[in-house]
Amino acid sequence: MTNTALEQDIREKLRRSGYTLTSQRRAVLDALKETQGHPSAEDVYLIVKKKNPRVALGTVYQALSVLEEIGVVESKHWSESPTRYDLNTEPHLDIRCVNCGRVSEVPGVGLGDLEALVQENTAYKVTSTRLVLEGICPVCQGEG
Amino acid sequence: MTNTALEQDIREKLRRSGYTLTSQRRAVLDALKETQGHPSAEDVYLIVKKKNPRVALGTVYQALSVLEEIGVVESKHWSESPTRYDLNTEPHLDIRCVNCGRVSEVPGVGLGDLEALVQENTAYKVTSTRLVLEGICPVCQGEG
DNA sequence: TCCAAATTAGGAATGATTATTGATTGGGCG
DNA sequence: CGCCCAATCAATAATCATTCCTAATTTGGA
Numbered sequence: 001m002t003n004t005a006l007e008q009d010i011r012e013k014l015r016r017s018g019y020t021l022t023s024q025r026r027a028v029l030d031a032l033k034e035t036q037g038h039p040s041a042e043d044v045y046l047i048v049k050k051k052n053p054r055v056a057l058g059t060v061y062q063a064l065s066v067l068e069e070i071g072v073v074e075s076k077h078w079s080e081s082p083t084r085y086d087l088n089t090e091p092h093l094d095i096r097c098v099n100c101g102r103v104s105e106v107p108g109v110g111l112g113d114l115e116a117l118v119q120e121n122t123a124y125k126v127t128s129t130r131l132v133l134e135g136i137c138p139v140c141q142g143e144g
Numbered sequence: 145m146t147n148t149a150l151e152q153d154i155r156e157k158l159r160r161s162g163y164t165l166t167s168q169r170r171a172v173l174d175a176l177k178e179t180q181g182h183p184s185a186e187d188v189y190l191i192v193k194k195k196n197p198r199v200a201l202g203t204v205y206q207a208l209s210v211l212e213e214i215g216v217v218e219s220k221h222w223s224e225s226p227t228r229y230d231l232n233t234e235p236h237l238d239i240r241c242v243n244c245g246r247v248s249e250v251p252g253v254g255l256g257d258l259e260a261l262v263q264e265n266t267a268y269k270v271t272s273t274r275l276v277l278e279g280i281c282p283v284c285q286g287e288g
Numbered sequence: 289t290c291c292a293a294a295t296t297a298g299g300a301a302t303g304a305t306t307a308t309t310g311a312t313t314g315g316g317c318g
Numbered sequence: 319c320g321c322c323c324a325a326t327c328a329a330t331a332a333t334c335a336t337t338c339c340t341a342a343t344t345t346g347g348a
Contacts, residue, residue, distance in 0.1 A: 019326095020326085056329060095262070109265050124277075128276075198297070300337105301336105306331105311328080315323100315325105
């Protein structure tokens with residue numbers, strides 16, 4: 001498995017920023033891989049806790065923050081929902097159901113050159129471009 | 145001035161949803177007009193309080209929520225920042241400085257048919273599309 | 289005017305996140 | 319191999335934004 005290669009890559013990124021790959025940070029990464037979704041910090045905490053009951057929620061927050069800083073994890077903020085975390089840092093679109101909270105990826109649509117376009121039209125130095133979508137998921141539509 | 149006409153329009157929208165235009169709600173609208181920016185609920189509260197010291201912060205939150213529901217106000221969520229409110233409900237792009245918190249509008253860039261494109265590529269019923277931009281504003285760049 | 293329903297003020301409660309602090313750990317160096 | 323120092327962690331207190339609750343007030347309509 002590519003587990004070790006990925007881990008080496010992450011370890012290298014951490015090192016470059018003066019961090020180390022601790023067992024807690026690895027556990028957070030594993031939890032993110034495991035869910036394949038967009039868990040909240042609390043969700044990650046619960047998964048990590050299953051294997052190591054001694055971890056603290058604060059540690060999960062701190063690990064997620066470090067992992068985001070080195071570009072391995074991305075966070076998104078929806079309304080009426082805690083921050084959600086994602087291993088996929090490629091530009092992509094996520095949509096959240098305002099009814100049940102489910103988060104799904106929207107395939108086949110890219111932000112295109114929107115980021116470049118934005119950069120041309122503002123004096124800001126753009127550091128982050130995130131499209132936040134909300135809607136009603138198929139399941140909840142069926143219930144209507 | 146068109147004040148009365150605008151007010152009539154809003155009064156009508158409220159009425160259609162079973163609400164009334166109370167002095168507190170009008171005060172919140174005035175505060176939003178006054179700032180022309182993207183104030184937080186707290187900012188709005190402080191402005192409203194100047195004219196009517198008896199208003200409660202909770203009332204401001206409730207008023208903003210009602211005004212958003214009827215489509216007169218839009219809220220946006222950036223990281224590390226309370227929700228910010230805007231009278232401009234036309235599709236537009238706002239960028240927030242991660243250093244000083246300033247929020248500015250990005251002119252000349254639209255979301256185009258992105259919303260339609262998203263709708264085509266997901267089984268969700270899209271209810272909200274918001275592009276959240278973050279960067280470093282010109283002033284803060286100068287300080288670097 | 290009077291009533292019922294909507295709204296408000298004030299403050300307590302909640303939920304997410306950050307800060308603090310003392311203990312623990314792990315990797316480099318003797 | 320074992321010590322040392324800085325990084326990290328666990329536990330919990332504190333903070334911040336927001337919502338909830340309740341009694342009092344206001345409002346529009348009969």
